[in-house]
Amino acid sequence: MQTLILIGFMVVIGAVIGGLTNSLAIKMLFRPYKEVKIGSWSVPFTPGLIPKRHDELASQLGKMVVDYLLTAEGLGKKLKSTHFTNGMISWLQIEVKKMLTSNESAAFLIEQCLGIKSPKQLLLTKTETIVRQAYQQYFAANKNVALEQLLPESLQKNVEANLPNVTDYILERGHAFLQSPEGKEKVSVMIDRFLLTKGTVGNMVSMFLGNERLVDKVQPELLKFLKDQGTNELLYNLLQQEWRKLKQKKLIEIENYLNEEEIVSFIVRTVDTQIPFFEWLEQPMNQWSGAYEDYIENNLIPKAVGVTVDLLTTHLEGLLERFHLDDIVREQVQAFSVERLEELVLTISKREFKMITYLGAVLGGIIGLIQGFIVTIIG
Incomplete structure (x- = not known):
């Protein structure tokens, strides 16, 4: 009977020691949170394992994430997966459709989303600059x-090819003007003014003509002159000479005839009025986007997603290096309190830790049983 009591006592003592030892070992993973000192002497095993190795754990976790978890190869495969690209395309199509069918103007959406005030005026100012x-x-x-x-050589050839047409046009317009009452009256005024400047000679000419107007004699001759082939050749040669002289002039020679402000203003006004984009900026999106909605949703967005994914995949390794993910993970782990980490681990592994404690008790009981048998045999 005493032997059974001894063996049972040793089994209980072994189980208690084994369970307490394992329980204490689990708690020493996290506690104490800070180093304990008695005077200048540091108590061994303080702080606990994880608080003591907190910085090292953070650094190793950062390296593990970069080297084994968030790798460029793994992320690249995820980005190129059909599920991801289709999901991205679908999401963009929904968001873009909302924007294109909106009653708000593009300028308003830009101001709201990007914080850029008066985008049209800003674009025109940039264009002018x-x-x-x-x-x-x-x-x-x-x-x-x-x-x-x-x-351009093509422009020069075009001008030279059209010089005969310009010559004909000038002579035809001149002929039409001289035939008109207004033209005839202008010629009459010019003749009278000319005769007045000649004094006696002018008076003699007027006396010889009597009641006939000089313009009635001059006008037909001028009309014949304008219709004459020699006049056409003369004007054509004159235009050719002037065109050749103009081509030989340097740009600086004609700069004084140009007004920079007027030219720049004209170009900006032309851009504003001729390019629809500037008009669309201040119109509701649904007024002009209908013609482009199908193309944007079914062509532009899939192509844009494909190009973006290929670009990201190609440069993913460099991007990850620039992000310094290991430093981000390390900083986050370092900022994570040990108390919160203990609570999180115990919440997840509470059952397993209890089983480890019970296993320690069972092993301690078995060791106590074996010791009891040994003591009984020896004693």
Whole structure:
């Protein structure tokens, strides 16, 4: 009977020691949270394992995440997966459709989403700046270059090919003007003014003509002159000469005849009135987007997602390096309190830790039983 009591006592003692030891070992993973000192002497095993290795754990977790979890290869496969790309396309199509069918203007949406006030005026101001800079740079770089070298060859050939037409047009308009009552009266005034400047000679001419008006004699001759082939050739040769002279002029020579402000203003006004984008900015989106909605949703968005995914996948490794994910994880783990970490681990693994404690008790009881048998045999 005493032997059974001894063996049972040793089994109980072994189980208690085994259970308490395992329970204490589990608690020592986290506690104490801070180092305990008696005077200048630090108590061993303080702080607990995890608080003591908190910084090292944070650093190793950061490396593990970068090296094994969030790798460029793994993320690249995820980005290229059909499920991800289809989901991204569907989400973008829904969001873009909401925007395109909105009653708000593009300018309003830009102000709300991007915080850019008066986007149309901002774009026009930027356009004016770009045009002005380009104008000034062009003149600065080509001021000593002849127009013949600056004008496109096709334009020069076109001008030369149309000189006969210009000649005919000038003569026809001149002929039509002289035939009109207004033209005849202008010629009469010019003749009278000419005769007045000639004094006696003018009076003699007027006396010889009597009641006939000089314009009635001059007008038919002028009309014949304008219809004459020699006049046509003369004017054509004159235009050719002037065109050749103009081509030989340097850009700086005609700069004084140009007004920079007027040219820049004209170009900006043309951009504003001729490019629909500037008009669309201040119109409700649903007034003009209907013609482009199908193309944007079914063509532009899938292509944009594909290009974006390919671009990200190609440069993913460099992007991850620039993000410094290991530093981010390390900083987050370091900022995570040990108390909260203990609570989280115990919440997840409470059952397993209890089983470890019970296992320690069972092993301690078995060891106590074996010791009891050994003591009984020896004693």
